[in-house]
Amino acid sequence: MNADSLIILIYILVLASYLGFELITKVPPTLHTPLMSGSNAISGITIVGALIASNEMGYGTLSKWLGMLALILATINVVGGYMVTDRMLKMFKKK
């Protein structure tokens, strides 16, 4: 990776973190648990990396097995995380 593309990635990191801080400070305590399980699901974005890693021919390489392990785990995170968050948020009702 050359220095230019590294700098761009660092820009993205800094700006996204700052945006994250701003957005999440405003989340009321009532919603902290769903926020956490929801962000749990978002951290399942590693699924993108896992897909790339498991897409190799042949079962001979350690890389492929690691990729497949990551794919299963990240899918659990994504599916489980979003579903449980939805289940919780459904319960928040105002009468």
Next chain:
Amino acid sequence: MSILIQIAYLISSILFIVGIKKLGKTKSAREGNIYSAVGMLLAIAATLVTLDILSFVEIFVCILIGGAIGLYVSQKVEMTKIPEMVALFNGFGGLASFAVALSDYFLKTQSVDTYPDSVNAISIMVSVLIGGVTFTGSMIAYLKLDGKISGSPITFKGQHPLNLILLIGFVVAGVLTYINPGDPIFMIALIVISLLLGVLTVMPIGGADMPVVISLLNSYSGMAACATGFILNNNVLIVAGSLVGASGIILTQIMCKAMNRSLTNVLLGGFGQTVAGPAADGPQIIVKEIGVEETAMLFESASSVLVVPGYGMAVAQAQHVIRELMEQCEKRNIDFKFAIHPVAGRMPGHMNVLLAEANISYDKLIEMESINDEFPNTDLVFVVGANDVVNPAARTNPESPIYGMPILNADKAKTVIVCKRSMGKGYAGIENELFGYPNCLMLFGDAKQTITKVVGELKEM
């Protein structure tokens, strides 16, 4: 990578950001979660398109297995067990990033032409470190929360020096891997050290500090994804990872503030062990007991009631009978609200979810800063399964280990009824002087059974 794929990743990043923004308001929260899920789906679809899939069957099977497990867990888990589930999922996220990093390492070191460049190598190591610590740390946190291992802090001599040595070892092995990427022995050392560090850093932390720990591990799982983004030069991983990283850090700060402890103090561990001594010297607290009938009468004659729930309420599964109590009071036009301390429950916001599950409207759940001024004008405060969060020693006694911790000013109400199983102490292991106050009455017994009886009395009145 084609420009269309980049645009798809950009759109998913925007969907994550808008989703989190919407998650900040109770009304739009569910919609926000769906936005973020759509963003995820788009990122997955875009990736699948770029791959011109070579191994469709394996990918399909893995997604099917993971999806089925995720679906099953998300539908079966009880709301009291959400902290355990989140801890477990944090660990899965960490392990996934860890595995992707290693996969990339082993792929690139197959031949000399593809050896990782410096940015790549450093990103792999960072991802292995954070991912590994998140994985084993979360597993320990899960076992502690679930009671499979003792929740009390496990400490031993030389613990902190050992952690430091391991960290130095990691840096050394990292440099050696960097110099000689082809030799997997140093990478194996990195793997072992990072997994060990996760265990060693969470073991000394007490069960009651778990809200801080899961928030922090949540943040780590995001950072691990972010590091993986640097390995793969992938923007959407960096955006999503930093959002999660930021979210976890903010929740960690909130939890620490609510307990008046610094993060270092929590991480060094051992809280609740050293305070057993001085507590015995204090004056004996003389409490006044109250029965079920009198409690019902006090509810009947009050015009405003504030309930302070704690994790004890969830353990006794008393949230549903409290809703019945609320209905009885509202029938009598008694103002009935809940005062929620930020560390009530086992993770940030846990109490709100438990009460929402019992069908209690969320506008009845008031956070500490907004409700604390209302206590002096409240006729009756009903403390159920909470202890340290209403201990006035936090305000008055500089000797107390919880001195300075923000508390709910329950003691300032006209009457306080504390529903408690016994005179047991809270997690800080200290006496609660509130129980000896002239305006405080103790209602002993299992929360669910006792409150059911109170509701029965009220129904007959």
